[in-house]
Amino acid sequence: MSYLVLARKYRPQTFADLVGQEHVTRTLTNAIALGRIAHGYLFTGTRGVGKTTVARIFAKSLNCEAAQGPTATPCGQCPSCKEIAASASPDVFEIDAASNTGVDDVRELRENVKYLPARGRYKVYIIDEVHMLSKSAFNALLKTLEEPPPHVVFIFATTEPHRIPETVLSRTQQYEFKMIGLAPIAAYLQKLMDAEGVAVPRDVLMLVARKAAGSVRDGLSYMDQVLSYGPDRPLAEIADVLGVVDRQALLDISAAVLKAEPVALLDVLQRMGAANWDVKDFLADLLEHFRNLVAVKVARQPELLIDAGQAELAALAAQVKDTALETLEHLFFLLADSEELVLRSGQPRLVLEMTLVRLAQGAKVTSLDNLVARIAEWKSGLEAGGPGPAARPFESRPLPPRPGEKPPVAPEAPAAKPAAEAGDPLADPAAALAAALLRQRPTLAKVLDGHAVKLAGERLTISLPKGYPHRSFELELEFVTGVARELFGPRVTVALEAVEGPGGANSVQDQMNARRAAQERTKTVQRETMNHPAVQWLKEIFPEAEISVKVKEPAETAEPE
Ligand SMILES: [Zn+2]
Missing domain, CATH: 3.30.300.180 (DnaA, N-terminal domain)
Known part of the structure; x- marks a missing residue:
């Protein structure tokens, strides 16, 4: 008996089988119930979120022979439903625009469109990656869209809706498919594993769901990989097979960074076999992780901002308990700024490693303003006999709004022009x-x-x-x-x-000049800072302390207001 991959074995056959995309299926099933079938649909969204799957179910709905007309619950048993499921229907055409981009292909399609369906109610054309069509092909298609025969339905799917001409957009109903959340994917995988009678540890399921990054289809193919490797193997091994960094590894890294222990950090990297990881993915995971550390620090309901289980949220929160928000933000931007450098380097792994070491050193340096402010507060607290600074939590700032939310308006923003x-x-x-x-x-x-x-x-x-x-x-x-x-x-x-910015690094000479100028600037600022009354005052309070001044790039120091 041949082995059927999960994605094919469990391809959803009805709207109810789908994971996520309820907003799309609800609207579509309502339209079917009301008999309002449009001639053109456009499904947009990243790959693997169910666009062509929904298109196929919709085609079944239109042509199911068990009902008198289009039905939101196709039977799955009649010849039409079975043929569509097997991609063998004479009335449903699946076209990959990536390999049929030309005007001739569309001309052929337009000829074909004229004829009545072979046996169903509708002829359904599912055109995937429709943005790949050439301009002339779009123009040819437009003529059919302008005066579609009553028996024809077009379903276009695309990952890049902005590349589709306005004239075509305006003649279609648009449905935006969303990335699917970690929890629904994990729950779906669990359901499938139960159906298969395979025990898969929760950690492994979560790892696969995370690697799926919003795509059920990807999740299923990673699950296949894990099943053939052995789902009961150690988590770190499975993470290695999937090429993902397991969350504990990320927590270990940020722990070393926040404790400012570069040596421990290098140990962690080596122990986890970081040498085998894909640098680009690793960096993306790191960025998300440091963003999560910021989010857990500022958000009242971090679970809304972070796709993670309760245990991980608690671990994140514990890690940032004693770290200032400024420091976390600073670490995030240090990492973000290194991205281009890392990815363009011939030795990306080494550059990333050194970036992390720099991060571990950066965590030690708190911003001077913050330090001075806290000491002043502590001092006045002592004088007033009140509680020290520890009693006052760090001031937190709101995170940037999530997509779709209205951005908060700064209360004291200066008047606009x-x-x-x-x-x-x-x-x-x-x-x-x-x-x-x-x-x-x-x-x-x-x-x-x-x-x-x-x-x-x-x-x-x-x-x-x-x-x-x-x-x-x-x-x-x-x-x-x-x-x-x-x-x-x-x-x-x-x-x-x-x-290229002003003084942009155009040549090696320019770069050297720029670097020299920056070094001069840094020295000046360091000298000035060391002579600043606030620092002199600090020296008086802490005669034993060693004070160092770290200078940020000019653009980085820009603060709101
Ligand atoms: Zn049917």
Whole structure:
């Protein structure tokens, strides 16, 4: 008997079988019940989230012979349902646009569209990766979409809706498929393993669900890998097979970083066999982990922001208990800034390792302002006979809003430029964007200051110097896009362009000059800081203390207001 991979064995056959995407299936089943069948549908979303699966179930719904008309619950038993399940229906055409991009393919399709279905009620054309069609192919397709024969339904699926012409978009109903959460994927895997009668430890299921990164299909194929390797093997081995970093490893790394123990950190990396990991994935996991440390520090309900179980949330919270928010943010951005350096290096692993060592040193350095403020507070507390600084928790700042949420408006934001505020934002897109950012995210407004903003059609291009400025917008792209859409229209897309900044590193000589200048600047700032009254005062209080000054890059020191 041949072995059937999980993804094929358990391919959902009805809307009820699907994991996630309830918002899509509810709307579709309602439309079917009301008999409102459109001629064009567009399913968007990343790969493996169920677009073509839903398309196939929808095709069954339209043609199921057990019902008098389209039905939200296709029987799965009639010849039509069975043929569609076996991809053998004469009325359902699955076309991969990636390999049929030309106008000839579409012309053939248009010929074919004219004829009535062989036996079903509808002819259904499922065109996957539709954005791959050439411009002329789209134009040819458009003619059919404008006057579709009554028996034809098109279902387009794409991972890149922005590459589809407006004329086609406007003739389709659009459904956005979401990434599926960790918990639903884990629960689904559990259900399947129960059905298979295989015992898989919870840790292993969670590891697979995490590696699936929102895609059920990927989750199933990773599960296949684990089943053939042996789900009862040690977790670290399975993590190695899947090429993922297990969460405990990430916690061990951040523990070493936060305790500022570079040597312990290197031990951890070696013990975990970091040499075998894919550097890019490892870095992505690390970034997410350090972001989670920030989130658990500031959020009232971290479980809404972090895809993790209770035990892991507790471990994260315990780890950041004694660490200032500033330090965590600083560590995150150090890591984020290293990304380009790591990925462009010929020895990415070594660069990443050294980045982590630098992080472990960075954790030791708290910001001077923070230190001075806390000591002042402690001192006044002593004088007043009140409690010391330990009684006062760190002030926490809200996290950036999640996609879809309205960004919080800063209460004391400086007044925006009235010209841009009152006028039509389209008249001066740059000023309008600057004013809106100043209100909602002053740090970004500061970074944007003086750089080019162009609005062409529905595409807003922001040119920023490489490195921190570009990176900070990249990290906030979703937020910036939200702001841009409120100003310039709901379909606006934001493109970030990285340009060589002033004094940009164009040549080796330039780089050396820039580095020398930076070193000079650093020395000056260090000298000035050591002579600062606050530091002199610190020396008086702590005569034994060794005080070091770490200087951030100029752009990094920009603070809101
Ligand atoms: Zn049927």
